[in-house]
Amino acid sequence: MTKKIAIIGSGNIGISLAKGLVKADFAQAADITLTRRNIDNLKSFADAGFIVSSDNKQAVAAADVVILAVLPQQLNTVLDEIQPSINATKHLVISVISGVSCAAVREKLGDDVEVVRVMPNTAIAIGQSMTCMASDNASAENIADVTRMFETVGSVVKINEDLMTSATALCACGIAFFLRAIRAASQGGVEIGFHADEALKMAVQTAKGAADLLLLHGTHPESEIDKVTSPKGCTIAGLNEMEHNGFSSSLIKGIKLSALKAGNLYTKEG
Numbered sequence: 001m002t003k004k005i006a007i008i009g010s011g012n013i014g015i016s017l018a019k020g021l022v023k024a025d026f027a028q029a030a031d032i033t034l035t036r037r038n039i040d041n042l043k044s045f046a047d048a049g050f051i052v053s054s055d056n057k058q059a060v061a062a063a064d065v066v067i068l069a070v071l072p073q074q075l076n077t078v079l080d081e082i083q084p085s086i087n088a089t090k091h092l093v094i095s096v097i098s099g100v101s102c103a104a105v106r107e108k109l110g111d112d113v114e115v116v117r118v119m120p121n122t123a124i125a126i127g128q129s130m131t132c133m134a135s136d137n138a139s140a141e142n143i144a145d146v147t148r149m150f151e152t153v154g155s156v157v158k159i160n161e162d163l164m165t166s167a168t169a170l171c172a173c174g175i176a177f178f179l180r181a182i183r184a185a186s187q188g189g190v191e192i193g194f195h196a197d198e199a200l201k202m203a204v205q206t207a208k209g210a211a212d213l214l215l216l217h218g219t220h221p222e223s224e225i226d227k228v229t230s231p232k233g234c235t236i237a238g239l240n241e242m243e244h245n246g247f248s249s250s251l252i253k254g255i256k257l258s259a260l261k262a263g264n265l266y267t268k269e270g
């Protein structure tokens with residue numbers, strides 16, 4: 001039997017996940033219920049065959065897998081609301097919410113509920129997510145199921161739960177960091193003579209090539225950089241100028257601050 005999925009909180013990441021699961025043929029749209037308070041914003045998804053609803057309790061009651069995807073500050077209201085509809089023997093709860101432990105979810109939903117915490121990124125919509133996963137009580141079977149689910153929409157790494165906020169910064173926020181780097185490169189491209197659209201296309205393909213070199217060769221970035229930097233050449237001149245201006249340092253500092261912030265997004269009191 002196909003498992004029914006309820007995505008509670010269908011905003012940026014909930015929708016990206018739903019699209020990715022359908023695109024990867026992991027689920028049919030009709031097996032996924034999308035909830036949010038303002039369902040007018042989900043009209044195109046209803047048209048595409050998803051079930052859309054503002055009734056979280058009903059969505060949970062009809063589901064086998066409950067995916068929590070509201071903002072951390074919206075979570076307590078949702079947990080209080082769905083708690084009476086949760087059945088520990090039936091439901092597997094998956095939370096994508098930053099900074100909220102499996103134990104904190106169980107504190108509201110019940111001690112015997114299996115909870116898996118996952119941290120995908122928005123590239124999940126195109127099957128290219130880097131998803132980190134942790135649980136302190138899910139069965140091996142449920143862990144394997146969740147791994148399979150998220151492997152259909154990208155790569156999955158199982159980590160210790162205490163590293164989940166670090167994973168949030170590096171992988172989930174990381175999408176924005178690399179996108180900003182691409183934007184900056186395209187802005188540089190405009191200054192040196194290209195129209196904005198062609199500069200962006202060139203920067204995007206160059207970034208993709210860099211990532212693919214590492215993925216396909218399995219090499220370290222510096223060894224690929226060594227192949228680009230001709231002695232007395234223009235690459236090393238540009239790279240060193242960037243480093244003098246704090247390129248690596250600013251990326252590292254940004255990731256550290258994001259990780260710190262990710263750990264402080266939620267309070268039990270709401």
Ligand SMILES: NC(=O)C1=CN([C@@H]2O[C@H](COP(=O)(O)OP(=O)(O)OC[C@H]3O[C@@H](n4cnc5c(N)ncnc54)[C@H](OP(=O)(O)O)[C@@H]3O)[C@@H](O)[C@H]2O)C=CC1
Binds near residue numbers: 012035096097098172
């Ligand atoms: N965006 C990202 O790249 C990633 C986000 N995350 C995590 O995912 C979670 C969601 O983030 P994101 O998608 O960006 O945020 P959004 O604000 O885009 O989505 C949250 C959604 O929750 C809905 N919502 C709020 N309250 C309720 C409620 N009581 N019942 C049902 N739905 C509700 C909102 O819609 P409405 O107001 O209509 O109810 C909104 O659509 C966060 O906890 C974040 O930490 C994790 C990984 C990556």
Ligand SMILES: O=C(O)[C@@H]1CCC=N1
Binds near residue numbers: 098168172173
């Ligand atoms: O910015 C945020 O808080 C969320 C969590 C990770 C990505 N977006």
